[in-house]
Amino acid sequence: MYEFKRIKRLPPYIFAIVNKLKMDARRKGEDIIDLGMGNPDLPTPKHIVDKLIEAARNPKNHRYSASRGITQLRLAICEWYKRRFDVDLDHETEAVATIGSKEGLSHLTYAMIEPGDLVLTPAPAYPIHPYSIIIAGGDVRSVPIGAGDSDYFNKMNEIFKSSWPRPKYLIINFPHNPTTACVEIDFFEKVVAFAKENNIIVMHDFAYADLTFDGYKPPSFLQVPGAKDIGVEFFSLTKSYSMAGWRVGFCVGNKDIIGALTNIKSYLDYGMFQPIQIAAIIALRGPQDCVTDIKKTYEGRRNVLIQGLRNAGWVVEPPKATMFVWAEMPEEFKKMGSLEFTKFLIKEGGVAISPGIGFGEAGEGFVRFALVENEHRIKQAARGIKKALNKGS
Ligand SMILES: Cc1ncc(COP(=O)(O)O)c(C=O)c1O
The missing domain is CATH 3.40.640.10 (Type I PLP-dependent aspartate aminotransferase-like (Major domain))
Structure with a gap:
């Protein structure tokens, strides 16, 4: 068995666990809305x-x-x-x-x-x-x-x-x-x-x-x-x-x-x-109006997600920038930890997000939503989350 010191210093990649769960659910034919990785979905101008x-x-x-x-x-x-x-x-x-x-x-x-x-x-x-x-x-x-x-x-x-x-x-x-x-x-x-x-x-x-x-x-x-x-x-x-x-x-x-x-x-x-x-x-x-359009699209998605989470009883401060919403986990789910909570949202809400722990210990107790699906899908994600939160609390 080969061992490489430099590689040994790297911990297991937490996002890979979430990715695998998402892929398994999709293989079973489930529609999972993916707000996990910050992988822009908008086309290049x-x-x-x-x-x-x-x-x-x-x-x-x-x-x-x-x-x-x-x-x-x-x-x-x-x-x-x-x-x-x-x-x-x-x-x-x-x-x-x-x-x-x-x-x-x-x-x-x-x-x-x-x-x-x-x-x-x-x-x-x-x-x-x-x-x-x-x-x-x-x-x-x-x-x-x-x-x-x-x-x-x-x-x-x-x-x-x-x-x-x-x-x-x-x-x-x-x-x-x-x-x-x-x-x-x-x-x-x-x-x-x-x-x-x-x-x-x-x-x-x-x-x-x-x-x-x-x-x-x-x-x-x-x-x-x-x-x-x-x-x-x-x-x-x-x-x-x-x-x-x-x-x-x-x-x-x-x-x-x-x-x-x-x-x-x-x-x-x-x-x-x-x-x-x-x-x-x-x-x-070249013309920079494409940048304005891209930013406006993320802003619209941000507003839809913040409102949808609010409807689900989860109140989150809207971010001033980035393509993410960083949210403290609802109090009643905190014991679970962010990784288990993320797994729970895939299973019960059909939504994949990133557990805060994936960004290091200091991220525990939080999750990150990437605004990489359209407003319609984000509304659907918020309804899935509401259903999951009601079931779990
Ligand atoms: C803070 C930060 N830096 C760098 C990157 C990577 O960007 P690039 O695609 O240019 O490698 C990202 C991508 O998500 C990021 O969030």
Whole structure:
């Protein structure tokens, strides 16, 4: 029997348990509404798909591409930052394209972390935030995402000061998956000052920059003067342009960190398929009303789910951003734990969601709904949940 140390440090994937139950029920012919994984169901806007097709017909685009992204893509990324956030970036030294942000942040961690290094990550967490550290041989210190950003900041400070060796790297992610927590620019100002004072590198995951509701405008970490001295930000086309399967993202900011990611990637990959890069340029430079349409669709679904849960007697605060609803479990089901509760909702309500425990211990007592089915199906899901809750209580 082979044993691999790095793999042994990874716990069993909890979402796989839920997935299997969902698939078993579907095989039996049951209609399961899937609000589990944050896998966008909306089609990629037509003008982006058309560009991909046109570029794929050109044999020049069939060769290996540039691992750090072709020049025009890096230029388009920097223009997008300037337009959106008035942040100046140099496309040669401060931007690198990635095969989705998950690839980028995992390889960046791999490039920077040495065995035994400590890293601060949010808790609960999008799994690759802590597990990229574990895979790289580092150790994680979790900072609980509590109520309000000053609360988070104070806890981070406390955990930093009580850790030895001192954490080297801080991962943050706002709007946050799974809790949907959001911050304002003053939070990032405090983070930059903290990082400078304590010599810590910051990696901000900005995957939900565009999926914001009720007029909320999320700040970019790089808007803070001096942020580029100590950190980088990841963005992804996955959610904003509904391009999940395409695998396109990028990382921008500090040139030494971008250099490290560019370097490790040059050993590991030959870049995204060039037609995908060309289509990504069109996404970033083209009309942005498709992004507004996508965000409005999620907002509509959010409203339907919150209302449906309310009708089922489950009152949840509507999120200001992301494509998720993070809900504290109804009191009478808490004893069950989030995994058993999730199994119960599949069986009795025909709805698959994600158990909070899948995002780490700090997620226990909560569940996450991904808004990846249409409003009609979400209404149906809420009726299924109501039936299940009535039966179980
Ligand atoms: C916080 C966060 N970061 C990154 C990703 C991954 O995005 P990508 O498709 O760009 O790898 C996700 C996807 O759900 C996410 O929620």
